[in-house]
Amino acid sequence: MALTGAASAPPRLAPGGVVTRADALLAALRAAAPDPARLPRDAGALLGERAALAGLRRNGRIAAGGRARLLCAADGWIAVQLARPDDVALLPAWLEVDPARFEGDPWPALAAAVRDRAAVPLVARARWMGLPAAAAGGGSAEGGAPGMDAKPPLAEARRAGDAPPSAAEARPADGAPPRVEAPPALRVTQAGTPRRRHAGPWRVLDLSSLWAGPLATHLLAGLGARVAKVESTARPDGARRGPAAFFDLLQAGKESVALDFRAPAGREQLRRLVAWADLVVESARPRAxxxxxxxxxxxxxxxxxxxxxxxxxxxxxxxxxxxxxxGDDAAVAGGLVARDDDGAPLFCGDAIADPLAGLHAAWAALGALRAGGGRLLDVSLAGVAAEAAAGGVDPRACVVADAGGARVLCAGRSARVAEPRARRPAGRARDLGADTTALLREARA
Known part of the structure; x- marks a missing residue:
């Protein structure tokens, strides 16, 4: 909660039961663990560990990590994430404007360019082009996700692969705010045959990156699984460029494999490792x-x-x-935002959909492993966020500032708003590719 709200004001209440849901998932994992001491104890702290280790703070409509912003369109708000150089490079084509407008800091020009355009067509065009964006659903100062569409915006009008709406189409129609998308948090398909593959600890092949997937496999390691992290030699996990303590926190104790995915030999080695594993974890789009x-x-x-x-x-x-x-734009897509006094959205937490999805994913994976496998588990960041946002803010609750910071008052009870905090890493992450030769040899046996 300390990560939600404007920097210059007391923190805001998050909608729904974010921490309650995280607590329940973590408690279930701890109850299933042979040694609960190997798992985190505090779900609320788990949600803010990256912020604690990176020194991040709440900043209203600028995400704590600084790379996403909530921008006012003609008929509502949109979240845009510029996490990669390619995202900035896409802005002129997305908005069909002169590239010179985005030289230097792109955010002022971007805010001006979207101000008179309709939110939903803007987001549809951005997504078609590969730019992370989301429309914030209509809502009130109490927060929550007021309307959930079973299908995404414009899905009824445009199929996957159709040309995107032009920038000229991104003009307000009737002034109605966009509705919040709500894909399921989890889809489970029995796509294979359950069977115990080998004796010994579960083998987890982790192809994921950044936060949600690595957190899920970190929790599975705490449950006794053996985890091998696989990265591309050309494009290692981007989290390696972030705070070393955060990378160590999630990666310590995992084996490290590096493969050249550009080469046929590297792709064949990857398939061999898939055959070795009990569970493959990835966070890539299916076409990738x-x-x-x-x-x-x-x-x-x-x-x-x-x-x-x-x-x-x-x-x-x-x-x-x-x-x-x-994590930030997906949370907005799911309606997991706070609201200011005028009802305008504010970011909730630090990339909050990521750690929530990591907890959901770990619990789903544990169920699949215990059942003998054969399952395809599909966890959606936006769906997890929508599930967490359901219910809005408790109308009895309020935040008051005091000399020590801020407190939450609700139904006669009071609790201090805690600053972000993190566990100490159990060790250091392995160097990139340190276990490649040994694990490939084992997978061949």
């Missing part, structure tokens, strides 16, 4: 996996007992399966 020769359904049919955990922004089915998403 197809470029590596990986088809989850086909591999589950080929390897009885294998399970597959996919963590994406909007689920695997098209059109959402082709959309890029990060």
């Amino acid at each position: 996996l197809a470029q590596l020769g990986l088809d989850a359904e086909a591999l589950l049919a080929e390897h009885p007992g294998l399970s597959w955990l996919s963590i994406t922004g909007y689920g695997r089915p098209e059109p959402g399966g082709g959309w890029v998403a990060f």
Whole structure:
């Protein structure tokens, strides 16, 4: 909660039962653990560990991490994430304006460019082009997700692969605010045959990056699984460039494999490791996996007992399966935002959909492993956020500032708003590729 609200004001209450849901998932994982001491104790702290280790603070409509912003369109608010250089490079084509407008700091020009355009067509065009964006649903100062559409905006008008709406189409129609998308938090398909594959600890092949997937496999390691993290030699996990303590926190104790995915030999080595595993965890869009020769359904049919955990922004089915998403914009898509006194949205937490999805994913994966595998698990960041946002803010609760910071008052009880905090890493992450040779040798045996 300390990460929600404007920097110059007391923190805001988050909608729904964010911490309550996280607490329940973590408690279930701890109850299933052979040694609960290997798992985190405090779910509320878990949600803010990156902020604690990176020194991040709440900043209203600028995400704590600084790379996403909530921008006012003609008929509502949109979240845009500029996490990669390619995202900035896409802005002129997205908005069909002169590239010179985005030289230097792109945010002022971007805010001006979207101000007179309709939110939903803007977001649809951004997603078609591979830019992370989301429309914030209409709501009130009490927060929550007021309206949930079963299908994404414009899905009824445009199929996956259709040309995007032009920038000229992105003009307000009737002034109605966009509705919040709500893909399921989890889809489970029995796509293969359950079977115990080998004796010993579960083998988890972690192809994921950044936060949600690595958190899920970190929790599975705490449950006794053996985790091998696989990265591309050309494009290692971007989290390696972030705070070292955060990377160590999630990666310590995992084996490290580095492969050249551009080469046929590297892709064949990857398939060999898939055959070695009990569970594959990835956070890529399905078409990106197809470029590596990986088809989850086909591999589950080929390897009885294998399970597959996919963590994406909007689920695997098209059109959402082709959309890029990060934790902040996916949370906005799911309606997991706070509201200021005028009802305008504010970011909730630090990339809050990521750690929530990591907890959901770990619990779903544990169920698949215990059942003997054969399951395709599809965890959606936006769906997890929508589930957490349901219910809005308790009308009895309020935040008051005092000399010590801020307190939450609710039904006669009072609690101090805690600053972000983090556990100490259990050790250091392995160097990139330190275990490649040994693990490939084992997978050949």
